Amino acid sequence: MKFEIIVPIIYLICLLILIAPRFLDLNSTFKVFLTNIGLWLLIVTIFISAYLIYNHLIL
Numbered sequence: 001m002k003f004e005i006i007v008p009i010i011y012l013i014c015l016l017i018l019i020a021p022r023f024l025d026l027n028s029t030f031k032v033f034l035t036n037i038g039l040w041l042l043i044v045t046i047f048i049s050a051y052l053i054y055n056h057l058i059l
Contacts, residue, residue: 027033 023036027036
C-alpha cells in the first residue's frame, strides 16, 4: 500500500479508539444509541450527497 493510504487509516483507527469509549458511555440505552446512530447516518449521507452533486455539477 502507498504511504498516502496507510497514514489516514492509522489516524482514523486511533481517532476511533479515542472517541469510542465516551460514545458508548453516553449511549447507555439502546434507544439513545439508535437515535444517535441515525442522526450520524443522516449527517454523513447529506455530506456525501452534497459532495457527489458538487463533483457532478463541476465536472
